Amino acid sequence: MIDKLEYLIALSRERHFGRAGEACGVTQPTLSAGIKQLEDTLGVLLVQRGSRFIGFTPEGERTLEWARRIVSDSRAMRQDIDALKRGLAGPLRIAAIPTALPMVAALTTPFRARHPDVRFTIISRTSIEILNHLENLEIDAGLTYLDNEPLGRVNTVPLYRERYRLVTSPNSKYGDRAEVTWAEIAELPLCLLTPDMQNRRIIDGLLSAAGGPPKPTLESNSMIVLFTHVRTGHWASVMPAMLADSLGLTAIVRSIPIVAPEITHLIGLVVPHREPTTPITAALVSEARRIAPRLEGLTDKDPALAVLTS
Known part of the structure; x- marks a missing residue:
């Protein structure tokens, strides 16, 4: 039973029978047969089938909730017993x-x-x-x-708590300041994380509230990409204080506190x-x-x- 519940969880994650089978280390026919056996055992249809995976039935969604709980408990039990034996x-x-x-x-x-x-x-x-x-x-x-x-x-x-800094060149606009405001940063072209990142959604909201929509000239899902651009001396970004410090400041990069208001998350x-x-x-x-x-x-x-x- 546990292996069939694992199949169901994999299918919910992959949304594709073939990829779900690969994730479980079995063939697609084996995975499909396992889910069909689970349906026969429960007496309900769990998966909406067509030429490809369509979705789960209401009964399938509820079974999926139980599957996650049961599989999680099964893994916890095995790990707990194993920890008693060897730490x-x-x-x-x-x-x-x-x-x-x-x-x-x-x-x-x-x-x-x-x-x-x-x-x-x-x-x-x-x-x-x-x-x-x-x-x-x-x-x-x-x-x-x-x-x-x-x-x-x-x-x-x-x-x-995450606190925010303007990371920029000393020779750029506001680069010689001891602190800057969100309204001032709203004037700058910035390199920022992509919109799917919550940090970007936070910064977008703060900049919009301060006077204008964000003006990204470069977007990336990598903080390393943003920081390497800032280190050229030709770009600016908004980063958490701890992150900016951990990446290593140089003579051509400053980390300037952002105030009015000072926001933390x-x-x-x-x-x-x-x-x-x-x-x-x-x-x-x-x-x-x-x-x-x-x-x-x-x-x-x-x-x-x-x-x-x-």
Whole structure:
């Protein structure tokens, strides 16, 4: 039964029978037959079929909710029993929004010191993708915004507040200032994250409220791409303070506080709202709670990664 529920979850994620089969390590006919057996067992139609995957029936959507719960509990049980035999070990999958990626090491490094047999996979995703991955059991935890857009049914651990900076050349407009306002930044052509990123939606809202629509001259889903352009001395961007510091400021790049108003947003750990949770996830939550006071205690002038060496 568990394997057939896994097939259903994979189909909801991939929206394609062939890709779902590949994700489960079986052929498409095997996956289709497994779902048909599940339908026969439950006595209802779960999947709307045509020449391709169309969607789930109402009964299929409800079964999918149960499938996620049952599969999650099954994995947690196996991991819990295994942890009793040989301690905490195995994979830990974390997805983070791009602006939080430099802070992941502040969590994983002390965690690994306590649990050296855990293996990490870290991926960059949008805030929406993180929630979808959690729901479909593709990741164990995420680092994302906690206070800006709906999160759904997850447990959270607040870690730190994201503060914003104008990152620009000293010779550019406002580059010699001690601070700038959002209204002044609204006048500038900027390189920004793509609109699917929550950081971009936050900045768009702030700039629009300050006097005008954003004027991006370059968009990317990579903070590294934005920062390398700023380092040429010919571009400007808006970045979180911790991120700008962690990337390394040079003589040709300044990080200038943005005020009037000074806006912050809360970044934290999100994990599935399920009890009991897996031992690895429970340990990660405990580690996040331990380091949260240190992260939140960083001042605007502290390098982001100072927490790793303190």
